[in-house]
Amino acid sequence: MSAIEKEPVDHYPRTLLLLHWVRAVLIIGLLWAGWHMTGMSDEVESKFVLYYPWHKSFGVLAFILVVLQIVIRVKTPVLPKPPKTLAxxxxxxxxxxQRSMYVLLVVVPLMGYSMSSTFTMSDGVYFFGVxxxxxxxxxxxxxxVFQWLHKVLAYTLLGLIVLHLLGTMKHRLFDKDPRNDxxxxxxx
Structure with missing residues (x-):
């Protein structure tokens, strides 16, 4: 076995695990907040004072975390591969x-940034007050255009997250081979 080919691993490094779960919570919160705030009336003060600024800040944070996660994945020599027992x-x-989710985890925040940057009535793009x-x-x-892309791609991301979760649950709960979990x- 060469130096490049190492023993297969069955778990992710702790750093990637932490980034995965923090990012997952952030993304679910951002999807909910985006859906909730866009459904609010423009007369509701918290829509523009609370929801939009925090949505932007946490969106930038999620973007930073996913870029960091991608860099770590690229630099990590050995990561778990899908089980060979899967069809x-x-x-x-x-x-x-998974790859489609990573693409959208980068593109959706970029479309949000582009939205805020191009809108003439926007106060700008904030990152926790900066x-x-x-x-x-x-x-x-x-x-x-950016608004439409941000919305459609965010819903697409949500659909992929649901597929990701359903696939994970299927392998965990219904597959006969425990190696598929x-x-x-x-x-x-």
Missing amino acids: THERFLAQLV DLPELLPKNDEWFV VMRRMLK
Whole structure:
């Protein structure tokens, strides 16, 4: 066995586990807050004083965490692979869903940032009280495009999260082979 090929591992490093669960809580909270605040009337003061600023701050935090997580994954030489006991189509779907989620975990916050940056009525993009630079010019036509993308891609991300959870539960609760239980790798 060469130095590059190491023994397979059956769990993720603690750093990635921590980032996964913190990010998961953040993303679920952001999805709920985004859905809730966009359904509020514009006359409700907390919509613009509380929800939007905190949604932006936690969105930037989630973006930073996912970029950090991607960097750590790329630099970690050995990570668990899907169990060989899974059917080929299940391994393919698991990897497709996971990779698609990572793409959306980067793109959705970028669309949110672009939305805030281009909207002429926006107070800017905040990160817990710190004004972040707006790199895009104010343009309400582009805002509408970014707003649509942010919403559609956020719902797409939610759908992928549901698929991710259903797949995990299926392997944990219904598969006959206990080696298919991929959740145990995220709980060590």
